[in-house]
Amino acid sequence: MGRKLDPTRKEKRGPGRKARKQRGAEVELARFLPPEAEAGRKKLSSHARRRAAKRRLGVAGRTAPGGGRRPAVKEQGDPEKEGRPVKTVGQALQRQSGFNDDNAKWLIPAKGKKSLSKKTSVELSSSGEVEEDSWEMEEEEEDGSSEELMDDYGALSSEEEELLPIEKAALKQKADNGDLSEDDSEEDEVAEETSRQKTGQEEKEDADLQLNLEIDEEFKLPTDEQIEKETAEPPDLHVIHQRIKSNMEVLQNFGVKREEGRTRQEYLALLRRDMAAYYSYSDFLLKMLMDIFPLPELINFLEANEVPRPVTIRTNTLKTRRRDLAQALINRGVNLDPLGKWSKTGLVIYDSSVPIGATPEYLAGHYMLQGASSLLPVMALAPQENERILDMCCAPGGKTSYIAQLMKNTGMILANDSNAERLRSVVGNLHRLGVTNAVVSNCDGRQFPKVLGGFDRVLLDAPCSGTGVISKDPAIKTNKDEKDILRCAHLQKELLLSAIDSVNATSETGGYIVYCTCSITVEENEWVVDYALKKRNVRLVATGLDFGKEGFTRFKDRRFHPSLKSTRRFYPHTHNMDGFFIAKLKKFSNAIPKTQKDEEPAAAEATNPSADPETVTEPQAKKKKLEGSKIAQEQKKPQPALKNRHSLQGQRRPLKAVRPSPHKSHAPVPNRKKHRVKQNGQ
Amino acid sequence: RGGGRKTRGHWGNTEDGSDVVFPCSIGENIQLLVDRPDGTYCFRLHRDRVYYVSEKLLKGAASIPRDSLVALGTCFGKFTKTQKFRLSVTALDFLAPYAKYKVWVKPGSEQSFLYGNHVLKSGLGRITENTAQYQGVVVYSMADVPLGFGVAAKSTQDCRKVDPMAIVVFHQADVGEYVRNEDTLT
Numbered sequence: 126m127g128r129k130l131d132p133t134r135k136e137k138r139g140p141g142r143k144a145r146k147q148r149g150a151e152v153e154l155a156r157f158l159p160p161e162a163e164a165g166r167k168k169l170s171s172h173a174r175r176r177a178a179k180r181r182l183g184v185a186g187r188t189a190p191g192g193g194r195r196p197a198v199k200e201q202g203d204p205e206k207e208g209r210p211v212k213t214v215g216q217a218l219q220r221q222s223g224f225n226d227d228n229a230k231w232l233i234p235a236k237g238k239k240s241l242s243k244k245t246s247v248e249l250s251s252s253g254e255v256e257e258d259s260w261e262m263e264e265e266e267e268d269g270s271s272e273e274l275m276d277d278y279g280a281l282s283s284e285e286e287e288l289l290p291i292e293k294a295a296l297k298q299k300a301d302n303g304d305l306s307e308d309d310s311e312e313d314e315v316a317e318e319t320s321r322q323k324t325g326q327e328e329k330e331d332a333d334l335q336l337n338l339e340i341d342e343e344f345k346l347p348t349d350e351q352i353e354k355e356t357a358e359p360p361d362l363h364v365i366h367q368r369i370k371s372n373m374e375v376l377q378n379f380g381v382k383r384e385e386g387r388t389r390q391e392y393l394a395l396l397r398r399d400m401a402a403y404y405s406y407s408d409f410l411l412k413m414l415m416d417i418f419p420l421p422e423l424i425n426f427l428e429a430n431e432v433p434r435p436v437t438i439r440t441n442t443l444k445t446r447r448r449d450l451a452q453a454l455i456n457r458g459v460n461l462d463p464l465g466k467w468s469k470t471g472l473v474i475y476d477s478s479v480p481i482g483a484t485p486e487y488l489a490g491h492y493m494l495q496g497a498s499s500l501l502p503v504m505a506l507a508p509q510e511n512e513r514i515l516d517m518c519c520a521p522g523g524k525t526s527y528i529a530q531l532m533k534n535t536g537m538i539l540a541n542d543s544n545a546e547r548l549r550s551v552v553g554n555l556h557r558l559g560v561t562n563a564v565v566s567n568c569d570g571r572q573f574p575k576v577l578g579g580f581d582r583v584l585l586d587a588p589c590s591g592t593g594v595i596s597k598d599p600a601i602k603t604n605k606d607e608k609d610i611l612r613c614a615h616l617q618k619e620l621l622l623s624a625i626d627s628v629n630a631t632s633e634t635g636g637y638i639v640y641c642t643c644s645i646t647v648e649e650n651e652w653v654v655d656y657a658l659k660k661r662n663v664r665l666v667a668t669g670l671d672f673g674k675e676g677f678t679r680f681k682d683r684r685f686h687p688s689l690k691s692t693r694r695f696y697p698h699t700h701n702m703d704g705f706f707i708a709k710l711k712k713f714s715n716a717i718p719k720t721q722k723d724e725e726p727a728a729a730e731a732t733n734p735s736a737d738p739e740t741v742t743e744p745q746a747k748k749k750k751l752e753g754s755k756i757a758q759e760q761k762k763p764q765p766a767l768k769n770r771h772s773l774q775g776q777r778r779p780l781k782a783v784r785p786s787p788h789k790s791h792a793p794v795p796n797r798k799k800h801r802v803k804q805n806g807q
Numbered sequence: 808r809g810g811g812r813k814t815r816g817h818w819g820n821t822e823d824g825s826d827v828v829f830p831c832s833i834g835e836n837i838q839l840l841v842d843r844p845d846g847t848y849c850f851r852l853h854r855d856r857v858y859y860v861s862e863k864l865l866k867g868a869a870s871i872p873r874d875s876l877v878a879l880g881t882c883f884g885k886f887t888k889t890q891k892f893r894l895s896v897t898a899l900d901f902l903a904p905y906a907k908y909k910v911w912v913k914p915g916s917e918q919s920f921l922y923g924n925h926v927l928k929s930g931l932g933r934i935t936e937n938t939a940q941y942q943g944v945v946v947y948s949m950a951d952v953p954l955g956f957g958v959a960a961k962s963t964q965d966c967r968k969v970d971p972m973a974i975v976v977f978h979q980a981d982v983g984e985y986v987r988n989e990d991t992l993t
Contacts, residue, residue, distance in 0.1 A: 482986065485917070485948070488921065488982040488983055488985055489952055489953075489982060490982075537868075539867075545877075549989060550989060552878045552992055555878070557985045559900050561861070561864075562864060563878075564864060564867065564876070564878070564879050564880070565879070566868075566871050566875045566876055567874075576870065576872065576875070577867075
């Protein structure tokens, strides 16, 4: 709506006009509203204004407002009224007593907060308005005013002071509940805060509602007797949960909330124990998770692992389109939605009246049941038509079929997996989805490139500990320990080196390797990629995924190459998909760099075969299976002299990271620089 | 036979097999399967299974050791111990467009066929004219989605005369097997 043209006030037009902004509604309205009486006073609510008006008018004005408010008074006070500060009541009293001495009769000084709060809760502001800011003094005043009055209905105002029996009962119940909730929160181990102290704190704080009273309590660590008692009894999950929350509160604000004489370690140890008990994790896994996540995020992560991720499907564009499929499924009674902006083929299933794995569309190969995070590595790989692609660990075939559909059944895909039983599902899926350009093989991934090499792109979805998919398999919480993680890391390093060697760096369209795992541990992700960066002529490139957390460039005592920032991590609690790690590498030279020379005597070097593939093939000759790997053989093979070498041969063994780390913290940086310079020369 | 057909088994044997099978359902159209616009395809025998692959794919997979090779392109079927050829449902996508004799099944008995049952007269929607008895057919749903293979139990004329509970199509292979018999597909 335009403003009326006021010819008396013409706006100046010209180059300077735009600099002058419109003055706004207040200016316009000021023409209609009367000016404020006192400029210094803050804006008053309607009730306050009425009161102010009364004050101005004096006693005479009291007659009018008294009657109208009486029916409103009967309304029950609501809980918000209880949080009244004491101070303002005191002020009210003073002001009242100053105002009119007759008030002494009816004006009861504040005995305790409860009685006062009860009194205040009775009186509602007139016309049912609930104003948290309206202080008690209004009510007192109104009481005083109504004392002298008879209302229209002949009832005396003094009766209003007495609560109706039901109002009294309600107030009493409220008070009792308040006490009870305070009692519940006080447990043996948690501190003995008195309710008075708590309400005192409440009063001091803002009028914001503090529903969770436990926040204010002091958290005391349990004594040894309490711990013994607890271990003897079956664990009380509620108690543990409360303790976890309180412990987190303390740790968030440690300087302030800590108990004297207790270290942070003790709090952390208790928290770890409690979380292990509550969420059923092994202590090792929890320790590892605490290193990866900050504390509040850790809780989110643990909670997210208790809940399954949503079911997602991927449209098979070789046979249908996403909207046709969505239409067909909706007609069958499935509730679904597109997966997100980042995917053109994904659909998320909310609920379904028919089994999603058995619809005629599924049988016709129109879609594949696949986790959302499994779409990401193939999107990062970006296979082009008429390329040769290797999928090293392809079972059950979801990613392979996605690659095939992106390539439109051109070129060649070699789908390999070392587990013959799982390969059956690969074959089944590939046939069902109508993939014709795939060759399925059953080799150990480390045999590449001997079996076949010169691929344009390689996808390595390495076998891992599975810490990102705990929601699918809760057994992982307890059955993974350090040995498992290191064994997986070892295997992954070997596979990644083989994958890199299988790629042809001089391919026109390709030369990329995508390494991904469904794990969130640093040992299996960043460490493996960093190892590959040192061992081969590869570099990290952007994955092309614009969401997800960046990978770590440093972790505890390890330092990784700064380009690790281009890798991506996905978590169940932030992205609502399975935990995943994706790294995209580009091979820039087919030559394999020799291992680093350093101050070790030449004899040790001579005995050590320098080219990595040879050392890689040695263990392969002995090893047939990936599972049940014979780590003992692995450990014996590299010469003991290697222990002291900076070279990353030492990393291949599943040693504790602690031992070689003092070396490594210095070694990687100079080594890498050397590596860069001496690509082909050495 | 055209150029470049490579097989490791007896090509003659396979040819006999396909003489039995392919003429049943698609007849002379087999040539269309082999000489495709995007390159020559061929059949390769590997461990008693017949695979349909393009030549490019065959070349690419040549160096994989025999024991490690599991599957190649699309499996069309397998030879049983007595050297009879059994067509597998995985060939459906390729044979369906060339099928000469088709049978359409009503929606109600779609599910029954997908469970492996034969098609009764009551479930028969349409059938191509001039279907002989014991002729190989491709079974479709009313929405023209191929469901599987079968053998006509009655000729078209007989189908009209027979009572609703009689079998008209013997079940041979259906897409439900992807879920039911996942293991046997390899």
